[in-house]
Amino acid sequence: MKLSLLGHDYQYAVEQIMLVLFPEERPEPLTEQTPEQAGSLCRSELTFQSGKxxxxxxxxxxxxxxxxxxxVPAPDPADKLVYDRVLQRAVKQSFYKAALPLLDKKPDWGALTGIRPAKLASRALEEGLTEEETVxxxxxxxxxxPQRTRLAMEAAKAGLEAKRSLRPEELSLYVGIxxxxxxxxxxSFVSADVQRALKLVEPFLEALDREIDAAAELLPRAxxxxxxxxxxxxxxxxxxxxQLDHLLGHIRTAFDLSRLSEFTVEAGRPDTITADKLAVLRKHGVDRISVNPQSMEDEVLRAMGRAHTxxxxxxxxxxxxxxDFPAVNMDLIAGLPKDTxxxxxxxxxxxLGLDPENVTVHTLALKKGSRLMLEPQSLPSGEDTARMLDYAWSRLEGAGYRPYYLYRQKYMSGALENIGWCKPGFEGLYNICIMEELHTILALxxxxSTKLTDPSTGKIVRLTNPKYPFEYIQRIDQLCREKExxxxxxxxxRSKEV
Ligand code: SF4
Structure with a gap:
């Protein structure tokens, strides 16, 4: 879509709302063309009149x-942060109103573009708005x-509850395999050449051992x-x-885990799960595990490239x-190829018949670099994906689960969301901390990405580890130094708290 901005330069705000409402469009600069030549076009104009x-x-x-x-009432330019926030919101609202007659269906998340709707709600509640005012x-x-508002409010409340349980010196540790x-x-994450990558497992684990030692030395000083x-x-x-025994044993001995309240391991693919690996996880205190079917239909699993039934x-x-894991999570995806x-x-x-403590329902997001982007297959429509999520919603609520965290991603089918559902008392603390950005995440x-988080200002400094094992192994010295x-x-x- 060709974009033309007049009286403002909130291009990013226009692009964000465009991508949410018209995910197949990409922003392009305006050239000298008529609307018919441009194909699709947006003109966004800001003016000030009589205090508005x-x-x-x-x-x-x-x-x-x-x-x-x-x-909107014209904001005070002296407060740049509020000024920009108010005007960007107005830019998105006017785009949304213009888009409505061109859309097949009213979007559930309206003009909201952020990936963390619950954080917006919890921030409003913390700023002193009542529940009614936030709604x-x-x-x-x-x-x-109204339904998505209720979802954001429920997740916001779970986030605030988790926040109250945290102490200022606490952080979470992420370990990426x-x-x-x-x-x-x-x-879009795992390298296309899986077999070649698997040859790097041992050197990767050696590098990870070094990063664990480096991080363990830093925590007491911090x-x-x-x-x-x-x-x-x-x-x-x-x-x-x-290998799991060595790695988990190393984590347990290197770090002080006396305050640990949750240890999760993703065992996403059933074709990697064996009784001896599970025994190792339990031996080292892992108390949450994710087994991720994504679908229980063989045809859909095949279309996904999974080597299991x-x-x-x-x-x-x-x-x-x-x-005997105390909490089991199962991930599902709505909108997969060949699904109905x-x-x-x-x-x-x-x-649901298996009765896991947590069920996470994702909406398929088409990611750059994924095979699906390169070889599009028959995907369910956004409308059908929305019906899948509606069904999940009513069945999970009816079975006593409640939504406790959520996030949205770019290019999601139907511009919907991912929701973590749990039985009461089985909220995953790490999931809430990362989605609500409640404290520092140290990533090895x-x-x-390590996220050095200042909860009082919301400021986050990111230190990103490479995605692929080869680059990780090559850069291990530098990564250990960066963690300093x-x-x-x-x-x-700490000094701010005093
Ligand atoms: S389980 Fe599938 S989606 Fe998840 S990281 Fe591995 S290849 Fe990617």
Whole structure:
């Protein structure tokens, strides 16, 4: 879509709302063309009149045109942060109003573009707004549907509850294991050449040992203690039982885990789960595990590039239950290639029959670099994906689960969301901490980002580890050195508290 801005330069705000409402469009600069030549066009104009800031958006798409107007009391330019926030919101509101007549369906998340809707709600509550006022803001300023507003409010409350349980010196540890047995069609993370990558497992683990030692030496100096550990990837259980034994043993001896309240390992792929690996995880205190079917239909699993069947998922789940993990999560994806509403309903009913403590329902996001982007297959429509999510919503609520964290991603089918559901008392602390950005996340291994978080200002400094094992191994010395930033950062936070 060609973009033309007049009277403001909030291009990013226009692009964000455009991508949410018209995910197939990409922003392009305006050239000298008529609307018919441009194909699709947006003109966004800001003017000030009689103490009001007015934004008018004119959209032209598929031969149809439409106009939207938003008007707000003109903000004080002396407070740049508030000034920009108010005007950007008006820019998005007017775009949204212009877009409505061009859309098949009113978007559930209205004009909200951020990936963390619950954080917006919890911030409003913390700033002193009542629940009613926060709900009003969601529905009247962002045009969010009542159902999605309720979802954001529930997740916000779970976030605030988690926040109250945290102490200032606590942080979470993430360990990224970038290996999988095969590559899923929607994955942009794991290297296309899985077999070549697997040859790097041993040198990767040696490098990770060094990073663990370096981080363990920093934490006492930083005055920080670990509250939760999350091992993700990739699929950590791609490692052998003895490799897992060594790695988890090293984590347990290197760090002070006396304040640990949660230790999660993703065992996403059932084809990597064995009784001896599960015994190793339990021996080292892992108390949450994720077994991720994504679908319980063999045809859909095949289309995803998974080398296992739905029956394998049931066997793996039985092994996990026999190993006595206190909490099991199962991930599902709505909108997968070859899936149907009925198929998804079958998947959800089957998973609910297994009675896991957590169910995370994702919406398929088409990521750059994934095989699905390169070889598009028959995907369910955004409308069908929305029906899948509606079904999940009513079945999970009916079965006593509640939504406790959520996030949205770019290029999601139907511009929807990912929701973590849990039985009461089984909220995953790490998931809340990372989505609500409640405290520092120290990330080791491949693919993670350390987020040095100042909860009082919301400021975050990111230190990114490479995504692929080869780069990680090559840069290990530098990565260990970069983590030194944790010490002055935590010390500065401590001195603010005094
Ligand atoms: S299990 Fe996850 S990380 Fe591994 S290939 Fe599939 S989507 Fe990618």
């Amino acid at each position: 800031a007015c934004v008018k958006t004119w959209l032209y798409r598929d031969g149809k045109s439409s106009c939207g107007l938003a008007s 009003h803001r969601f529905q009247e300023e962002y045009f969010v549907s 970038p290996f999988c047995p095969t590559r899923c069609a929607y994955c 005055g920080a203690v670990i509250r939760s550990v999350y091992m993700g990837g990739g699929t950590p259980t791609t490692l052998s039982a003895s 739905a029956a394998d998922i049931l066997s793996a789940y039985r092994l996990v239950r026999e190993a 509403v009925e198929g998804f309903q079958y998947t959800l009913d089957t998973v 291994g491949a693919g993670g 930033a944790l010490v002055p950062f935590c010390q500065a936070l």
